[in-house]
Amino acid sequence: GAGVSQSPSNKVTEKGKDVELRCDPISGHTALYWYRQSLGQGLEFLIYFQGNSAPDKSGLPSDRFSAERTGGSVSTLTIQRTQQEDSAVYLCASARGIYNEQFFGPGTRLTVL
Amino acid sequence: EDKVVQSPLSLVVHEGDTVTLNCSYEVTNFRSLLWYKQEKKAPTFLFMLTSSGIEKKSGRLSSILDKKELFSILNITATQTGDSAVYLCAISNFGNEKLTFGTGTRLTIIP
Numbered sequence: 001g002a003g004v005s006q007s008p009s010n011k012v013t014e015k016g017k018d019v020e021l022r023c024d025p026i027s028g029h030t031a032l033y034w035y036r037q038s039l040g041q042g043l044e045f046l047i048y049f050q051g052n053s054a055p056d057k058s059g060l061p062s063d064r065f066s067a068e069r070t071g072g073s074v075s076t077l078t079i080q081r082t083q084q085e086d087s088a089v090y091l092c093a094s095a096r097g098i099y100n101e102q103f104f105g106p107g108t109r110l111t112v113l
Numbered sequence: 114e115d116k117v118v119q120s121p122l123s124l125v126v127h128e129g130d131t132v133t134l135n136c137s138y139e140v141t142n143f144r145s146l147l148w149y150k151q152e153k154k155a156p157t158f159l160f161m162l163t164s165s166g167i168e169k170k171s172g173r174l175s176s177i178l179d180k181k182e183l184f185s186i187l188n189i190t191a192t193q194t195g196d197s198a199v200y201l202c203a204i205s206n207f208g209n210e211k212l213t214f215g216t217g218t219r220l221t222i223i224p
Binding site: 004031033035040041042043044045048050055056058059089091098099101102103104105106107109 | 117144145147149153154155156157158161201203209210211212213214215216217
């Protein structure tokens with residue numbers, strides 16, 4: 001596609017529920033990144049993929065967070081047993097390679113009640 | 114740990130003014146510094162800087178990097194209301210592939 005797309009654009013969920021966020025990177029981009037942006041904060045790195053593998057998961061805040069990427073394309077970020085502090089905008093970015101500039105999607109705004 | 118500090122935190126100017134946004138950083142094994150513009154949700158890429166002293170320019174925007182003093186500036190000349198946004202600075206190093214972001218400068222242009 002023309003750019004990175006993410007779905008849903010907004011998600012409201014109840015505390016304790018699981019949520020799944022989706023990212024479609026730019027076609028041909030091998031690197032894919034997930035970030036989180038809380039209100040008034042900078043972007044916080046969560047995880048990145050090179051192809052289907054995730055060499056760096058150091059940014060995942062807890063074991064409730066997981067991500068996968070299949071076919072070198074679409075990625076899903078799953079948050080289990082959501083907590084109110086998980087409320088944030090979750091941004092996905094892709095790049096031609098790990099040394100290239102990253103292009104961001106529009107994000108998913110997650111609200112945990 | 115890599116660190117990025119942006120200043121000012123916010124800036125309000127009149128249309129037509131020139132602004133300079135600052136980004137200082139601490140990083141081991143520096144690879145690149147990037148500037149993004151964030152209007153609503155998606156940050157849009159502006160510049161990637163890897164070498165000192167070489168200005169990158171795009172229309173009214175320009176940026177330069179000083180690797181000795183560990184900072185970069187983003188200049189916007191003849192500002193327009195459409196320049197109102199949060200401007201984010203980020204760095205990357207050769208040790209890992211993530212970007213480390215500053216908290217941004219919120220720029221507001223008054224007509």
